[in-house]
Amino acid sequence: MSKTWTEAAAAVCGxxxxxxxxxxxxxxxPTKVFATAPPxxxxxxxxxxxxxxxxxxxxxxxxYTFSQVTAQIDAxxxxxxxxxxxxxxxxxxxxxxxxxxxxxxxxxxxSVGAIAVLLNAWWTQDEMRYGLENSGAxxxxxxxxxxxxxxxxxxxxxxxxxxxxxxxxxxPAGVDKFEEVLPxxxxxxxxxxxxxxxxxxxxxxxxxxxxxxxxxTHRAIISALLAFACRAAINREMGIDDTLDxxxxxxxxxxxxxxxxxxxxxxxxxxxxxxxxFISGSKLVIMYKWDPERALQLIxxxxxxxxxxxxxxxxxxxxxxxFEKYDTSSxxxxxxxxxxxxxxxxKRIEGNFSRGRPTIGYGMTETNAYGPGNAGDDYMSHPTSxxxxxxxxxxxxxxPDGKVLPQGDTGEIWFKGPNLxxxxxxxxxxxxxxLVDGWLxxxxxxxxxxxxxxxxxxxxxxxxxxxxxxxxSAEVEAAMYEHPDVYEAAVFGVPHERLGEEVVAAVLxxxxxxxxxxxxxxxVGERLAPFKxxxxxxxxxxxxxxxxxxxxxxxxxxxxxAGENA
Numbered sequence: 231m232s233k234t235w236t237e238a239a240a241a242v243c244g245x246x247x248x249x250x251x252x253x254x255x256x257x258x259x260p261t262k263v264f265a266t267a268p269p270x271x272x273x274x275x276x277x278x279x280x281x282x283x284x285x286x287x288x289x290x291x292x293x294y295t296f297s298q299v300t301a302q303i304d305a306x307x308x309x310x311x312x313x314x315x316x317x318x319x320x321x322x323x324x325x326x327x328x329x330x331x332x333x334x335x336x337x338x339x340x341s342v343g344a345i346a347v348l349l350n351a352w353w354t355q356d357e358m359r360y361g362l363e364n365s366g367a368x369x370x371x372x373x374x375x376x377x378x379x380x381x382x383x384x385x386x387x388x389x390x391x392x393x394x395x396x397x398x399x400x401x402p403a404g405v406d407k408f409e410e411v412l413p414x415x416x417x418x419x420x421x422x423x424x425x426x427x428x429x430x431x432x433x434x435x436x437x438x439x440x441x442x443x444x445x446x447t448h449r450a451i452i453s454a455l456l457a458f459a460c461r462a463a464i465n466r467e468m469g470i471d472d473t474l475d476x477x478x479x480x481x482x483x484x485x486x487x488x489x490x491x492x493x494x495x496x497x498x499x500x501x502x503x504x505x506x507x508f509i510s511g512s513k514l515v516i517m518y519k520w521d522p523e524r525a526l527q528l529i530x531x532x533x534x535x536x537x538x539x540x541x542x543x544x545x546x547x548x549x550x551x552x553f554e555k556y557d558t559s560s561x562x563x564x565x566x567x568x569x570x571x572x573x574x575x576x577k578r579i580e581g582n583f584s585r586g587r588p589t590i591g592y593g594m595t596e597t598n599a600y601g602p603g604n605a606g607d608d609y610m611s612h613p614t615s616x617x618x619x620x621x622x623x624x625x626x627x628x629x630p631d632g633k634v635l636p637q638g639d640t641g642e643i644w645f646k647g648p649n650l651x652x653x654x655x656x657x658x659x660x661x662x663x664x665l666v667d668g669w670l671x672x673x674x675x676x677x678x679x680x681x682x683x684x685x686x687x688x689x690x691x692x693x694x695x696x697x698x699x700x701x702x703s704a705e706v707e708a709a710m711y712e713h714p715d716v717y718e719a720a721v722f723g724v725p726h727e728r729l730g731e732e733v734v735a736a737v738l739x740x741x742x743x744x745x746x747x748x749x750x751x752x753x754v755g756e757r758l759a760p761f762k763x764x765x766x767x768x769x770x771x772x773x774x775x776x777x778x779x780x781x782x783x784x785x786x787x788x789x790x791x792a793g794e795n796a
Contacts, residue, residue, distance in 0.1 A: 238467035249460040259668035270423040270448040272341040289516040306338035308416035318343035325349040326373035343421040348495040352759040425449040443655030453648035454598035486512035491539040497599040522546035526556040533560040540698030541571040565589030573613040592616035602684040615683040623647035643672040694723030709757040715743040735764040
């Protein structure tokens with residue numbers, strides 16, 4: 231007889247279970263942690279060494295074994311320490327598209343006790359400047375496009391060393407070519423790393439002003455990985471054979487293989503997909519850029535078993551006119567997170583993949599991507615829920631004053647667990663606002679039912695979730711207000727079938743001025759990454775609607791614009 235979720239969780243996380251929990255002091259807060267967690271990411275990568283000549287990375291027509299990858303990790307670590315003087319706690323930034331060198335750089339940085347600063351490769355020059363200056367990065371490892379983007383900044387960043395990856399031809403003065411300075415065959419330097427040492431900084435857009443650098447420790451990242459694996463173990467204990475993280479050791483026809491469709495600088499691509507492949511021994515197929523036709527080709531060619539992306543990507547594959555021509559029978563799980571999945575998409579995944587079951591997860595940069603997850607039969611019976619969390623992670627719902635609400639009531643969702651960030655880099659005010667007595671305020675509105683299923687209702691933050699990218703309205707509005715013709719601006723999201731939401735804006739010109747929409751979009755595009763530029767701008771002739779306190783009524787504007795698009 232199958233066990234209930236509660237029974238299965240007790241068996242898996244109990245004293246004799248594979249994911250036994252104990253309580254430890256984590257940065258001053260008593261926290262439930264996994265008893266057998268590796269102490270650091272370096273220890274995690276050491277496990278991968280035992281996989282030897284097993285295939286690991288496939289990038290286009292390039293293939294690398296675990297031995298080749300770990301050898302490059304060692305060489306990059308030696309290069310950073312011995313050539314560039316990187317020491318424990320130094321920040322080393324990565325800015326590139328999804329190349330194999332992104333992975334080896336990340337692993338090397340964290341293995342020598344430095345902090346990997348994961349810069350958004352879509353950022354503009356000014357955004358890049360902010361990330362490098364705010365983090366105090368000592369070294370930047372970047373590809374050609376990003377090197378060209380930061381070249382004009384180098385005179386103002388005299389202490390920054392730049393290493394260029396996969397470049398042909400000349401590089402700017404003072405920039406080193408990766409292959410020319412890499413000490414191939416060098417051993418990884420010995421460094422003592424504590425489990426609560428800082429490991430990464432990922433930048434998240436702020437509701438006001440500049441992005442915030444979310445800092446995760448080694449413990450936090452490893453705890454998130456183990457939480458994903460724990461959820462899979464609980465599902466197996468329940469007799470469910472449709473989870474995102476299911477080991478395929480008992481299925482030799484389809485050994486575990488994941489496809490990387492999302493950027494590595496996002497927490498989903500970095501933690502559950504990339505690091506998850508290290509911990510599970512799964513082959514990792516890297517796409518040069520998202521293209522549904524190419525994804526279907528790679529799924530067939532490499533016999534991919536796990537597809538993790540934002541819901542728009544599942545839509546794109548299903549909408550491909552050639553979908554039926556490709557063999558997708560190897561897929562076991564199709565889904566991901568980053569945005570709510572429409573119930574219709576859940577049905578289409580279930581009905582159109584022969585073995586692949588739908589999955590969804592709700593996590594944040596601040597939770598290292600881990601949160602409630604839903605899959606298979608549970609997802610079909612609860613298609614609007616993002617699922618449940620494992621016992622290592624606690625969730626609660628509060629009113630605006632932080633008072634815990636009864637089960638089933640709607641309010642702000644809070645998280646607690648060993649997977650949380652320790653705070654924001656050099657930003658104590660934002661840290662104090664988000665982290666309260668060991669709990670993390672998500673800014674999302676939702677409820678938790680009697681069976682532990684979590685339902686997201688709305689966002690407390692003024693944010694648009696566009697195809698998995700967080701776009702904070704205040705940041706876009708600030709850029710629009712720099713335009714000399716703009717008097718009032720309101721940025722918000724409206725529903726979009728493929729992206730989930732698209733960024734739109736309502737503006738009022740200054741008296742006697744007119745607004746050229748295309749010119750305003752270009753103006754914003756010079757200051758912010760392309761995904762933040764409103765796809766539609768509605769020009770008003772009267773002041774934007776406001777409430778008694780003078781706040782612009784974005785919901786009214788949103789409803790009107792959504793109605794026009796219906």
